[in-house]
Amino acid sequence: MNLNLKADKDQTYxxxxxxSGMTGGWAAKELAEKGLKVxxxxxxxxxKHVEDYKTAFSDPWEFEHRGKIPIxxxxxxxxxxxxxxxxxxxxxxxxDKENPYVQKRPFNWIRAYHTGGKSLLWGKHTYRWNxxxxxxxxxxxxxxxxxxxxxxxxxxxxxxxxxxxISGQAEGLAVLPDSNFLPPMAxxxxxxxxxKSVAQKLNRPITIGRVAHLTKPQPVHSAVGRxxxxxxxxxxxxxxxxxxxxSLAATLxxxxxxxxxxxxxxxxxxxxxxxxxxxxxxxxxxxxxxxMEVRDFYAKVLFLNAGTIGSTSILMNSKSARFPTGLxxxxxxxxxxxxxxxxxxxxxxxxxxxxxxxxxxxxxxSLYIPRFRNWGTDKRSYLRGFGYQGGATRADxxxxxxxxxxxxxxKKKMTQPGPWKINLSGFGEVLPDPNNRFTLSNDQTDxxxxxxxxxxxxxxxxxxxxxxxxxNDGAEMLEAAGFKNVVAYDNPVAHMGLGIHEMxxxxxxxxxxxxxxxxxxxxxxxxxVFVTDGSAMTSASNVNPSLTYMALTARAASYAxxxxxxxxx
Amino acid sequence: xNRRQAVTQVAWMLGGVFSAPTLQAMNRWEQIAKTTSxxxxxxxxxxxxxxxxxxxxxxxxxxxTVSPGVESPRVESPGALDAGVPDFMDVMLRDCYxxxxxxxxxxxxxxxxxxxxxxxxxDQQTALLKQIEADAQKSTNPTFWLITKELTLLGYFTSExxxxxxxxxQPIPGKFEAIKIKxxxxxxxxxxxx
Ligand SMILES: Cc1cc2nc3c(=O)[nH]c(=O)nc-3n(C[C@H](O)[C@H](O)[C@H](O)COP(=O)(O)OP(=O)(O)OC[C@H]3O[C@@H](n4cnc5c(N)ncnc54)[C@H](O)[C@@H]3O)c2cc1C
Ligand code: SF4
Numbered sequence: 001m002n003l004n005l006k007a008d009k010d011q012t013y014x015x016x017x018x019x020s021g022m023t024g025g026w027a028a029k030e031l032a033e034k035g036l037k038v039x040x041x042x043x044x045x046x047x048k049h050v051e052d053y054k055t056a057f058s059d060p061w062e063f064e065h066r067g068k069i070p071i072x073x074x075x076x077x078x079x080x081x082x083x084x085x086x087x088x089x090x091x092x093x094x095x096d097k098e099n100p101y102v103q104k105r106p107f108n109w110i111r112a113y114h115t116g117g118k119s120l121l122w123g124k125h126t127y128r129w130n131x132x133x134x135x136x137x138x139x140x141x142x143x144x145x146x147x148x149x150x151x152x153x154x155x156x157x158x159x160x161x162x163x164x165x166i167s168g169q170a171e172g173l174a175v176l177p178d179s180n181f182l183p184p185m186a187x188x189x190x191x192x193x194x195x196k197s198v199a200q201k202l203n204r205p206i207t208i209g210r211v212a213h214l215t216k217p218q219p220v221h222s223a224v225g226r227x228x229x230x231x232x233x234x235x236x237x238x239x240x241x242x243x244x245x246x247s248l249a250a251t252l253x254x255x256x257x258x259x260x261x262x263x264x265x266x267x268x269x270x271x272x273x274x275x276x277x278x279x280x281x282x283x284x285x286x287x288x289x290x291x292m293e294v295r296d297f298y299a300k301v302l303f304l305n306a307g308t309i310g311s312t313s314i315l316m317n318s319k320s321a322r323f324p325t326g327l328x329x330x331x332x333x334x335x336x337x338x339x340x341x342x343x344x345x346x347x348x349x350x351x352x353x354x355x356x357x358x359x360x361x362x363x364x365x366s367l368y369i370p371r372f373r374n375w376g377t378d379k380r381s382y383l384r385g386f387g388y389q390g391g392a393t394r395a396d397x398x399x400x401x402x403x404x405x406x407x408x409x410x411k412k413k414m415t416q417p418g419p420w421k422i423n424l425s426g427f428g429e430v431l432p433d434p435n436n437r438f439t440l441s442n443d444q445t446d447x448x449x450x451x452x453x454x455x456x457x458x459x460x461x462x463x464x465x466x467x468x469x470x471x472n473d474g475a476e477m478l479e480a481a482g483f484k485n486v487v488a489y490d491n492p493v494a495h496m497g498l499g500i501h502e503m504x505x506x507x508x509x510x511x512x513x514x515x516x517x518x519x520x521x522x523x524x525x526x527x528x529v530f531v532t533d534g535s536a537m538t539s540a541s542n543v544n545p546s547l548t549y550m551a552l553t554a555r556a557a558s559y560a561x562x563x564x565x566x567x568x569x
Numbered sequence: 570x571n572r573r574q575a576v577t578q579v580a581w582m583l584g585g586v587f588s589a590p591t592l593q594a595m596n597r598w599e600q601i602a603k604t605t606s607x608x609x610x611x612x613x614x615x616x617x618x619x620x621x622x623x624x625x626x627x628x629x630x631x632x633x634t635v636s637p638g639v640e641s642p643r644v645e646s647p648g649a650l651d652a653g654v655p656d657f658m659d660v661m662l663r664d665c666y667x668x669x670x671x672x673x674x675x676x677x678x679x680x681x682x683x684x685x686x687x688x689x690x691x692d693q694q695t696a697l698l699k700q701i702e703a704d705a706q707k708s709t710n711p712t713f714w715l716i717t718k719e720l721t722l723l724g725y726f727t728s729e730x731x732x733x734x735x736x737x738x739q740p741i742p743g744k745f746e747a748i749k750i751k752x753x754x755x756x757x758x759x760x761x762x763x
Contacts, residue, residue, distance in 0.1 A: 058763065
């Protein structure tokens, strides 16, 4: 008996953070910096900053398949082929064969089970949501109203942005509020031309992409060992300079330096242990992914940061007499309103007349065209809007396969920069829909005997109507700027999941009858459990979500510590 | 959705970065999954004579160039053989191409074997390849020519000798800026393709 008590004590912390990715890193840092003893539980293997970026300095010829993925490897990473279709970065992506899931309707679940999670893979596009994003549901009677407004997040955006380090250009646009910026990256000549033409002819602004790269590190960045971006654009292999923001390079080192953080790897959090009497969580039950050993850890407060599907799955798995369908699920909204951004659509073209223009360096970022539809006086047949990411670059030697010719002259030609090409790729907002959901399978399990996730979600009428504009408007802008061979493209089988911005499934809301979380990301019915990743989102905006997750996480952590101190948790 | 669809769509999204054969290659997932346990296949794909023949084809696509000086001809830039393209082709065909694409490729090689390609004069070889290229142009399906050209270019322009001879290789550029091109400017390479 004594032994057990001692073991329990050893495994008791002030706070447990589940997941070490983009949001888990923030939760760990904030809670620890505010004085809490924090345990981070990470289901994947340990990945060490710098030392484990094994391919970061590899030259092209050092890859046996020169970057292409062999068929056998592709078989194991089927969901992630779009993003991992490179030999040098494939090891960052989760093996889908070993971690299966069910698709009632097509869904690609792209994961990164290791320290840092998807913060090692992201494209680093970093945008604030705007005021309208938090009002649209209420105005349009869709989903539920957000329990917070843009103003609630402003101080937290300010707070996290300074630590993250975001390169970008202030534009003063209501549709795309400015962040605290480091110097912007340059545009290429045809991009500047596009910007000018589209401003003049269509009155739409184009700005340089806002990306989480250190273009001019500040003391707060240097303090955790981060340095200037070298413009190699090998980010998908890990950045040994710590130049892009990841939890591995930034928040976890900051958390560790408090000496109050313990990270346990290979720890798959299975469920939350509920103290039925107190209506509070006591801790979590964990399966070691290698040894299958089951252990419990205890804490006063839990932060779920396992990624949208991961965190909601844990809630679903936490069944009790009080919560027969999953912890906090009084509203039956758990797993519902699964959202993503819809993409794989846009326009591309070529341009003449910039033969003398070139660029030096590989820019890890692109242009950004903010939403202009259903904004101001513009009114469309569908709701909400979309933006574009993209850019112009010169074709390299790989253009040769499609061209005729061979021999010495052809070879020489391939060593010189090819024609300019441009691509604008749209990202559209997906509406919340309670029938877009995931559940846990009743009969299919994984190798840890955990139920498999069953996806059942698709784009609706609104998304389909919006897609027409994404194509046409993209082409229109390229044509306005005099681009040739303009092709508007749409991938008919584009579907949820490929956007890798999974959101919703444990939404925030004012009313416990229709939402899972309150305005501080606390489970309405179990106040010491916080969910601060994409699960919490009540609607999806059309801009990339991670900055908003980070701001929500820092805000919730601050609140949790206040509440702990006030003995309310 | 099955994996064939997934991969087609994925490659489609890459906006033409992958050619049809590469796409098809990925479709081989399904077959491989059924027939093999995990692990990369080993062994040679091409026979020795095919290897030699393809070396000749690749060298015609990307020839070694020599400066004209009669006294001491100097290698101006290396060619496909210097870059080890035939060995690379072998590995790629084995690991990254579908059975269907492999068959198309092998049919093309056999055809050249039948025509005694290696014994023809350089002019005859060039003329024959031009004909093959012109025919390939008419095809909407992946062809022997497209696979060959794609592998030759990839094998050469990402090899150490190929990169160093062809491009201004800048593994750590340190900045990004718009510049004007200089006369005869070689393409910059940053080693970020893989
Ligand atoms: C290729 C790519 C490009 C992207 N580009 C952008 C972009 O440009 N801008 C943007 O804003 N977003 C982008 N994203 C999305 C961004 O990466 C995610 O929004 C973000 O990482 C989500 O943070 P998270 O903390 O919720 O999840 P993650 O970062 O994925 O972290 C979750 C962590 O929890 C762990 N975990 C999961 N389940 C459990 C469990 N049961 N027990 C213990 N641990 C668990 C995982 O192993 C992982 O480490 C991109 C994503 C990808 C893959
Ligand atoms: S481009 Fe910048 S952020 Fe990306 S790997 Fe290179 S140095 Fe790191």
